[in-house]
Amino acid sequence: xxxxxxxxxxxxxxxxxxxxxxxxxxxxxxxxxxxxxxxxxxxxxxxxxxxxxxxxxxxxxxxxxxxxxxxxxxxxxxxxxxxxxxxxxxxxxxxxxxxxxxxxxxxxxxxxxxxxxxxxxxxxxxxxxxxxxxxxxxxxxxxxxxxxxxxxxxxxxxxxxxxxxxxxxxxxxxxxxxxxxxxxxxxxxxxxxxxxxxxxxxxxxxxxxxxxxxxxxxxxxxxxxxxxxxxxxxxxxxxxxxxxxxxxxxxxxxxxxxxxxxxxxxxxxxxxxxxxxxxxxxxxxxxxxxxxxxxxxxxxxxxxxxxxxxxxxxxxxxxxxxxxxxxxxxxxxxxxxxxxxxxxxxxxxxxxxxxxxxxxxxxxxxxxxxxxxxxxxxxxxxxxxxxxxxxxxxxxxxxxxxxxxxxxxxxxxxxxxxxxxxxxxxxxxxxxxxxxxxxxxxxxxxxxxxxxxxxxxxxxxxxxxxxxxxxxxxxxxxxxxxxxxxxxxxxxxxxxxxxxxxxxxxxxxxxxxxxxxxxxxxxxxxxxxxxxxxxxxxxxxxxxxxxxxxxxxxxxxxxxxxxxxxxxxxxxxxxxxxxxxxxxxxxxxxxxxxxxxxxxxxxxxxxxxxxxxxxxxxxxxxxxxxxxxxxxxxxxxxxxxxxxxxxxxxxxxx
Numbered sequence: 001x002x003x004x005x006x007x008x009x010x011x012x013x014x015x016x017x018x019x020x021x022x023x024x025x026x027x028x029x030x031x032x033x034x035x036x037x038x039x040x041x042x043x044x045x046x047x048x049x050x051x052x053x054x055x056x057x058x059x060x061x062x063x064x065x066x067x068x069x070x071x072x073x074x075x076x077x078x079x080x081x082x083x084x085x086x087x088x089x090x091x092x093x094x095x096x097x098x099x100x101x102x103x104x105x106x107x108x109x110x111x112x113x114x115x116x117x118x119x120x121x122x123x124x125x126x127x128x129x130x131x132x133x134x135x136x137x138x139x140x141x142x143x144x145x146x147x148x149x150x151x152x153x154x155x156x157x158x159x160x161x162x163x164x165x166x167x168x169x170x171x172x173x174x175x176x177x178x179x180x181x182x183x184x185x186x187x188x189x190x191x192x193x194x195x196x197x198x199x200x201x202x203x204x205x206x207x208x209x210x211x212x213x214x215x216x217x218x219x220x221x222x223x224x225x226x227x228x229x230x231x232x233x234x235x236x237x238x239x240x241x242x243x244x245x246x247x248x249x250x251x252x253x254x255x256x257x258x259x260x261x262x263x264x265x266x267x268x269x270x271x272x273x274x275x276x277x278x279x280x281x282x283x284x285x286x287x288x289x290x291x292x293x294x295x296x297x298x299x300x301x302x303x304x305x306x307x308x309x310x311x312x313x314x315x316x317x318x319x320x321x322x323x324x325x326x327x328x329x330x331x332x333x334x335x336x337x338x339x340x341x342x343x344x345x346x347x348x349x350x351x352x353x354x355x356x357x358x359x360x361x362x363x364x365x366x367x368x369x370x371x372x373x374x375x376x377x378x379x380x381x382x383x384x385x386x387x388x389x390x391x392x393x394x395x396x397x398x399x400x401x402x403x404x405x406x407x408x409x410x411x412x413x414x415x416x417x418x419x420x421x422x423x424x425x426x427x428x429x430x431x432x433x434x435x436x437x438x439x440x441x442x443x444x445x446x447x448x449x450x451x452x453x454x455x456x457x458x459x460x461x462x463x464x465x466x467x468x469x470x471x472x473x474x475x476x477x478x479x480x481x482x483x484x485x486x487x488x489x490x491x492x493x494x495x496x497x498x499x500x501x502x503x504x505x506x507x508x509x510x511x512x513x514x515x516x517x518x519x520x521x522x523x524x525x526x527x528x529x530x531x532x533x534x535x536x537x538x539x540x541x542x543x544x545x546x547x548x549x550x551x552x553x554x555x556x557x558x559x560x561x562x563x564x565x566x567x568x569x570x571x572x573x574x575x576x577x578x579x580x581x582x583x584x585x586x587x588x589x590x591x592x593x594x595x596x597x598x599x600x601x602x603x604x605x606x607x608x609x610x611x612x613x614x615x616x617x618x619x620x621x622x623x624x625x626x627x628x629x630x631x632x633x634x635x636x637x638x639x640x641x642x643x644x645x646x647x648x649x650x651x652x653x654x
Contacts, residue, residue, distance in 0.1 A: 210588070553565075
């Protein structure tokens with residue numbers, strides 16, 4: 001160790017008081033480059049398909065220099081005060097501590113990357129930060145599902161971190177200190193060099209992660225940058241998320257509203273409230289003497305990947321049977337890749353943005369429109385039932401502030417089986433059946449949102465319930481099959497109850513299990529099942545392209561509720577056959593999907609056009625530029641929700 005430290009000191013002695021910072025620069029570049037090379041080797045099949053290996057390595061170093069440039073700024077700002085011989089006792093330990101912590105952060109993030117990529121098909125990003133808000137659930141998931149990776153990652157970080165600290169400390173002991181004059185004269189030059197290092201371009205705008213999107217494969221693009229910068233950029237973007245959609249460029253405000261309202265399913269409505277630009281009265285297409293009850297079963301991570309008739313695996317036999325009894329969606333797409341994104345779309349009819357879901361945003365915690373808020377004003381009892389802890393992802397706060405009169409979660413259950421994420425789906429549905437019977441006895445219409453969790457890593461569920469699809473029990477396919485078993489059991493029992501004939505049930509996924517693929521936007525992994533059944537619903541196939549935001553307006557029509565609301569989704573009762581569209585948010589890419597084409601908006605880059613084959617699920621990027629009409633549609637629909645959130649206009653009239 002001493003010999004290595006002495007060699008490092010000799011190599012950087014020319015840097016004088018800045019020797020430790022130079023050591024941090026070289027060590028950081030070495031760690032980040034080695035990590036990138038390992039990740040590229042691991043994902044070689046997808047990397048080699050792009051033909052960009054050399055450019056990835058070169059641009060990767062450029063991205064690493066940007067990150068390290070940011071990390072150099074704090075000690076560099078202290079240099080005029082401390083980087084001279086009279087303050088050596090302060091300067092040396094401060095720079096060693098800072099450099100050591102910076103390198104420890106780099107090591108930790110890079111060691112965390114493989115497992116994150118396995119789950120989300122991208123380097124750590126804003127999801128990494130969001131999950132840190134829930135240490136209990138995350139710790140249980142990591143311990144029960146990724147124990148070996150967790151232990152190795154922590155040990156690796158500790159061992160490498162301790163080694164780095166010792167090397168830096170030993171190497172800095174003999175670092176030469178300059179006179180104050182030399183420090184002050186050299187400092188402006190160093191500031192300029194670091195500023196150039198961070199800017200990394202002579203273009204109008206500094207380099208950012210979008211600069212390194214060189215291929216049509218989002219995962220490969222994420223390998224070019226580094227995980228620490230990806231996470232720091234996510235933190236920065238979260239601070240600006242009220243204006244998030246503006247990352248795609250400027251778009252006239254009035255054009256936003258006129259473009260959205262021109263949709264075939266909206267253009268005949270009257271928008272008479274200037275304060276609430278999307279508020280309109282929807283007349284139910286089905287006339288009923290008494291409005292029906294509504295139950296939404298939001299299935300965790302149930303993508304089309306697991307539904308045989310939608311091109312997936314045969315692990316949902318109960319759902320396949322049920323689809324013959326109601327409205328079955330063949331081309332339904334999730335708006336995002338997180339549960340809260342599915343919640344805002346299904347429960348609030350709210351379109352996606354690059355920001356966090358409104359479930360977690362401060363301005364949406366009160367009087368933000370949801371089905372519960374609207375139906376509550378129509379005399380409905382509204383309730384949310386969840387097998388885990390409802391505070392997760394701020395669900396309890398969002399729901400109770402926006403119309404849900406009661407929240408039932410793990411604390412209200414006595415489960416026979418409990419996993420990392422709470423009660424099993426069987427226990428959840430048993431409690432839900434109990435609650436539905438109670439609500440029915442109150443002699444008033446009710447709306448219940450039921451959110452499952454068994455199909456969530458680490459995929460824990462009771463033994464002996466299903467014939468396993470995979471030999472090893474704790475796999476996603478087995479968890480899906482168990483969730484499907486519990487769902488089938490729930491519906492079978494609900495059919496026996498008096499309220500069945502007066503209740504519409506929606507079964508829909510929040511998102512797919514893992515969203516991945518060698519496409520800039522893996523559209524195929526947004527395809528989800530959706531089924532409406534119960535009451536007098538007759539079997540029907542909805543073959544048109546549809547989005548999660550279309551479900552709420554459709555449900556209002558089916559249960560016979562005419563109401564005023566701000567949702568821009570489509571009532572598929574009135575028109576379930578004409579061409580539709582879907583809105584997808586994948587990381588910082590927004591996609592407008594229609595008529596076999598995908599218009600993709602990218603931050604700080606021009607939009608691109610892809611051809612989407614619904615049968616195969618393949619998206620092929622083209623050399624063609626999207627038409628102005630396509631770009632206008634995409635821009636209007638991604639800007640609108642940001643405007644409505646920021647100005648608090650997604651609500652009912654006071």
